[in-house]
Structures are given as structure tokens and as C-alpha cells.
Amino acid sequence: MSARLFAGPVVDLARELVGWTVAYGGVSGRIVETEAYHDSEPACHAYVGRTRRTEVLFGPPGRAYVYRSYGIHALLNVVVEPEGVGAAVLLRALEPLDGVELMRMRRGLERQEDLCSGPGKLTQALAIDLELNGSDLIGGPIRLAPPDRSADRVPMAVGTRVGITKAADLPWRFCEAESRFVSRPWPPGDRARRAA
DNA sequence: CATGGGATTGACT
DNA sequence: GTCAATCCCATGC
Secondary structure (H helix, E strand, O other): OOHHHHOOOHHHHHHHHOOOEEEEOOEEEEEEEEEEEEOOOOOOHHHHOOOOOOHHHHOOOOEEEEEEEOOOEEEEEEEOOOOOOOEEEEEEEEEEOOOHHHHHHHHOOOOHHHOOOOHHHHHHHHOOOHHHOOOEOOOOOOEEEOOOOOOOOOOEEEEOOOOOOOOOOOOOEEEEOOOOOOOOOOOHHHOOOOOO
16 A cells, blocks of 8 residues: 555545545544545635645545644544645544443543544543654554445435534535544435445 | 734533 | 533633
8 A cells, every 4th residue: 555545635545435434543543534635625624725734634544634623623634636636535433443441431421423523532531642643644653544345335425514614614524424423413415426 | 023814613601 | 402611722912
């Protein structure tokens, strides 16, 4: 696996990354929800161009973009598209796999559905913080890995991104349609579309 | 240097 | 349903 895998269009990669696993410090989960962000649209941090904050977004694909949200949470993104393009896939929810007890301790909650069902929750469960910003996601401390070749392709749901005010109409959110571990239910009109 | 705005979450009415 | 916590960083003076 090489970083070239992540050089493709961000919307395709956001869909593709559902089903991959993320592992860090012996704890891991399977990605069940993602969103795409691209410097051409104003919801993306990279919309403002290259700054100290967005430097990682414009850098080579396959690295982590971790930033602090609302002063409290760390949010984890996968930087994609070629160097010079500011784009990333936000990881919004995981299905817990390894280290579930550690996740419970870190989150102070028991229910498995509550451990990683949100972008701030999953970084807390995995203990991912800002110091990992810019780190390599292939050979680095955080490891991203593709699903088994034998893994079934699951129905996908597509919708609009959560929690943004600008470019809120773009259908750039992807989830495993029937997962119990997504960050929030789909609005009634939004759920039907499939892209298996 | 001061200000304002979040890609959220959990507690509370 | 409402709302506050809290910090990084871009922007503007």
C-alpha cells in the first residue's frame, strides 16, 4: 500500500474509506461514516488557501489532519488528493473492534454504540490528539488498513454533511447504511440512496 | 494584539 | 428541544 492510493478525488475516497480500519495504540475500529472536504468549497478549512493551519491539507496524501473543534475535541481527517490540493476525508464514526474495554474507560461509557459514534468521540476512544497532526497514516503511529479482500460490500447511504453552515447542500457524507455505529440517524428523505 | 467563529458533545429543561 | 464548555487560528486593527 502506498500514499498514491490517496491521491484520487476526495469524494470517491470518502466513499471508499468506509469499511477500512483505523488502529492506534492497540485500539482499533472499522470506519462506518465519512465526509469529504475540498478547497473549492467554503466548508473546507483549506478554502482560505495555504496557512499554518491548512498546510497539512495541501501536503502529500496519506497523512493525518487533526485539529481542535470547539476548543474541546480533536477531529481526525485523512489528507487526500495530490500535493497542492487541499482536501481531506473526515472520519465521523467507527465500529469498535479491538480494545473496547480501553475505549469504555476513556469514554466513561458502556454502550458500544456510544464509544465511537461521532468525530470527537472516536478520537477520544483512540486517544488521538493534535500532536498526531501531519503524521503518516500508512506506516505511522496511526494505521489505516483496507478491508479484507473477502469482505462483503455493504449498502452505502449518501447524504449531506453534518454540522456545517456553508456548502451544506453537497451530498458528501457517506455511511454504511445499516450500521448501528453511525453518529446520527439519517433524515427521512435522505437515507434511501445506495451506492454499493 | 483583540476578536470571533467553529467539521461537537453532554447535560439539562 | 436549548445551551455552555473551551482553544486554535484566521482575520483585522
